[in-house]
Amino acid sequence: MPKNHKPKGGRPSANFEPRYAKKTSFHDRHRQGRPVRDAETGRGAERDARGYDRDARPARDDRRVDSRPGSRSPGHRGYRAEPAAGERAPKQRWSAQERAGRDESRAIRNRAESGRVDAPHRRDDRPRFDRDDRARRDDRPRFDRDDRPRRDDRPRFESTERPRFDRDDRARRDDRPRRDDRSDRPRFDRDDRARRDDRSDRPRFDRDDRARRDDRSDRPRFERTERPRFDRDDRARRDDRPRRDDRSDRPRFDRDDRARRDDRRAPRPARDDWNRGTDRAPKHDAIEDVVHERLAAQSVQAAEVAGVTFGDLGLGSNIVEILSNMGAETPFPIQAASVPAVLEGRDVLARGRTGSGKTIAFGAPLVESILQSQKGKKREFGRSPRAIVLAPTRELALQIDRTIQPIARSVGLFTTQIYGGVPQARQVGALKKGVDIVIGTPGRIEDLINQGKLDLSDVRIAVLDEADHMCELGFVEPVQRILRHTGTALPGGASSQKLLFSATLDREVAALVDEFLVEPAVFEVAGETQDSGTIEHRVLVIEHRDKAEILASLVDRDGRTLVFSRTRAFAEQLAEQFEDAGIPAVSLHGDLNQAKRTRNLQKLTSGRVNVLVATDVAARGIHVDDIDLVVQADAPDEYKTYLHRAGRTGRAGNAGRVVTLITRQRRRRMTELLDRAEIDAPFEEARVGDDLLEEIAGRVPTAADLTS
DNA sequence: AAAAAAG
Numbered sequence: 149m150p151k152n153h154k155p156k157g158g159r160p161s162a163n164f165e166p167r168y169a170k171k172t173s174f175h176d177r178h179r180q181g182r183p184v185r186d187a188e189t190g191r192g193a194e195r196d197a198r199g200y201d202r203d204a205r206p207a208r209d210d211r212r213v214d215s216r217p218g219s220r221s222p223g224h225r226g227y228r229a230e231p232a233a234g235e236r237a238p239k240q241r242w243s244a245q246e247r248a249g250r251d252e253s254r255a256i257r258n259r260a261e262s263g264r265v266d267a268p269h270r271r272d273d274r275p276r277f278d279r280d281d282r283a284r285r286d287d288r289p290r291f292d293r294d295d296r297p298r299r300d301d302r303p304r305f306e307s308t309e310r311p312r313f314d315r316d317d318r319a320r321r322d323d324r325p326r327r328d329d330r331s332d333r334p335r336f337d338r339d340d341r342a343r344r345d346d347r348s349d350r351p352r353f354d355r356d357d358r359a360r361r362d363d364r365s366d367r368p369r370f371e372r373t374e375r376p377r378f379d380r381d382d383r384a385r386r387d388d389r390p391r392r393d394d395r396s397d398r399p400r401f402d403r404d405d406r407a408r409r410d411d412r413r414a415p416r417p418a419r420d421d422w423n424r425g426t427d428r429a430p431k432h433d434a435i436e437d438v439v440h441e442r443l444a445a446q447s448v449q450a451a452e453v454a455g456v457t458f459g460d461l462g463l464g465s466n467i468v469e470i471l472s473n474m475g476a477e478t479p480f481p482i483q484a485a486s487v488p489a490v491l492e493g494r495d496v497l498a499r500g501r502t503g504s505g506k507t508i509a510f511g512a513p514l515v516e517s518i519l520q521s522q523k524g525k526k527r528e529f530g531r532s533p534r535a536i537v538l539a540p541t542r543e544l545a546l547q548i549d550r551t552i553q554p555i556a557r558s559v560g561l562f563t564t565q566i567y568g569g570v571p572q573a574r575q576v577g578a579l580k581k582g583v584d585i586v587i588g589t590p591g592r593i594e595d596l597i598n599q600g601k602l603d604l605s606d607v608r609i610a611v612l613d614e615a616d617h618m619c620e621l622g623f624v625e626p627v628q629r630i631l632r633h634t635g636t637a638l639p640g641g642a643s644s645q646k647l648l649f650s651a652t653l654d655r656e657v658a659a660l661v662d663e664f665l666v667e668p669a670v671f672e673v674a675g676e677t678q679d680s681g682t683i684e685h686r687v688l689v690i691e692h693r694d695k696a697e698i699l700a701s702l703v704d705r706d707g708r709t710l711v712f713s714r715t716r717a718f719a720e721q722l723a724e725q726f727e728d729a730g731i732p733a734v735s736l737h738g739d740l741n742q743a744k745r746t747r748n749l750q751k752l753t754s755g756r757v758n759v760l761v762a763t764d765v766a767a768r769g770i771h772v773d774d775i776d777l778v779v780q781a782d783a784p785d786e787y788k789t790y791l792h793r794a795g796r797t798g799r800a801g802n803a804g805r806v807v808t809l810i811t812r813q814r815r816r817r818m819t820e821l822l823d824r825a826e827i828d829a830p831f832e833e834a835r836v837g838d839d840l841l842e843e844i845a846g847r848v849p850t851a852a853d854l855t856s
Numbered sequence: 857a858a859a860a861a862a863g
Binding site for chain 1: 857858859860861862863
């Protein structure tokens with residue numbers, strides 16, 4: 149008990165005091181009284197906890213952590229000490245990384261403050277890098293020629309990844325000359341040349357660049373010639389497959405599945421046409437092309453689903469009612485497409501842009517399906533889960549559970565979250581009692597499987613949210629291992645049904661599709677590019693040394709703002725910097741303990757701060773109402789990351805703005821990235837104090853403004 | 857680089 153109070157009474161309040169003490173002297177009196185009461189009676193802690201709730205929110209948050217069942221374990225003392233030592237512990241842990249980050253920040257500040265004094269120093273460093281770059285470039289041209297053969301190889305990767313986009317690219321390239329952007333570009337090129345002239349070495353590169361540009365105009369040709377090759381490769385692979393042992397097993401399952409599907413299909417014949425359409429017979433093609441060319445063929449038109457209700461799609465009345473309570477009165481297109489397919493027992497690949505209602509699209513039919521399969525059976529104590537949902541981050545797992553849990557409870561099913569960063573005890577306890585749906589992150593789930601505390605052999609449905617992300621290096625192996633555990637005890641040797649969802653579903657999921665999916669139904673929503681709708685995109689070209697100041701002026705505003713940084717250290721540093729500048733801000737990244745992560749995100753959703761600085765941990769799936777500005781302090785490396793970060797704003801038809809800060813050197817890369825993301829964004833130069841910054845930080849145009 | 861396990 150005392151151990152509970154010690155750190156709490158002292159240090160956290162010391163942390164929070166400066167901000168909250170201002171509010172009220174009552175607050176202070178209350179706070180002072182508390183430890184005394186706590187010391188008198190052990191239980192007083194709980195009563196106080198309530199009294200405290202109203203007046204001292206930070207303390208309440210701490211206390212909530214305390215009152216968790218697992219918190220009583222002896223190890224917890226050390227655990228508490230972490231948040232208490234808050235500012236210190238992380239620093240020690242990061243030392244190298246953070247020092248680097250801090251040096252960078254000091255450099256930024258110093259440059260901003262003292263300008264020329266420090267500048268020579270830093271500039272000395274920069275040219276060095278530039279020179280290295282040049283050196284590298286010097287190498288490149290040489291290789292370029294040798295590369296050409298290699299390039300022939302390379303595009304294979306590219307086009308396997310995104311043939312669909314390539315096609316679009318072609319179209320767009322044709323358009324480009326017409327586009328305003330295009331007419332701007334030459335101007336930029338001239339600027340570049342000017343700069344290059346300054347650097348005596350550069351002109352040479354210019355020529356190479358031109359050469360490269362010429363290549364580009366040829367690219368389509370390359371791609372055309374290569375695609376067939378891919379297809380051939382693919383076909384080769386397909387041909388191999390039947391020979392594979394795995395594959396030879398599958399047909400058996402297929403038949404079983406088909407039998408099952410046929411039964412279920414009967415009551416809903418009308419839907420067949422758009423679920424499987426013509427692709428039913430050539431299923432291998434369907435599987436292979438899934439992710440690219442054929443995807444569009446199975447797209448759902450918004451008009452098709454007008455007037456359809458969740459009930460029509462096959463969901464029971466309890467679920468329909470709870471959905472309507474949650475604000476989902478009528479199904480979004482992605483939901484209208486996936487619900488019947490899931491209920492039929494088909495594997496599903498679905499792509500719907502950020503904020504298009506994917507969680508309900510798999511959550512509702514998942515619950516319905518589990519319910520049907522349980523029909524007539526009693527809920528047994530200690531039953532093993534029937535469904536599992538995997539998410540890439542803990543916050544997302546939590547959020548998915550917040551959506552699915554009420555749906556499940558409405559029909560008497562139970563969910564539990566299984567994710568790391570918190571004591572296992574409560575999660576294991578829930579599993580012992582028996583749950584129907586497990587929602588969590590790969591690490592802890594695999595951990596519990598290996599400990600024999602989680603049994604997935606009865607899992608009938610496995611969902612991967614943000615599936616393409618889950619297929620990235622380092623993520624995919626645990627996911628594969630987990631999926632291999634699912635459904636091993638299903639009757640008839642059937643395998644579990646797999647549902648893969650993402651806003652950016654592409655070739656990346658091939659590894660999982662090949663191994664785990666059978667004749668998947670593939671959906672995307674027609675006519676909904678990520679760019680369509682309500683988000684305004686802009687790119688600010690800035691001097692690197694201005695970054696911190698420009699960020700501060702962008703973030704100093706009324707609306708809710710989400711800032712993305714590439715590294716944890718920079719996220720932390722920016723949050724501190726904003727705080728120092730008098731702008732309340734918190735951070736969210738993997739170097740914070742889970743309690744703090746949850747609390748900081750909560751601070752944004754509850755409105756206690758308006759600025760959250762996050763790493764890409766917050767890029768995908770996280771929904772916070774009314775974020776109207778997303779600032780990318782560091783430009784993303786991947787177009788998918790851009791789309792997901794941008795998708796934190798402009799949700800459910802609201803207006804949103806995305807601003808990306810880049811330096812001049814990054815311009816071309818950024819243009820290419822935006823092309824791939826199919827986003828049009830003006831590039832604008834900005835300096836500290838420009839009115840432009842104020843305008844961007846100001847009112848975000850609504851959808852109506854944008855269309856008019 | 858980030859994310860995901862540590863009674």
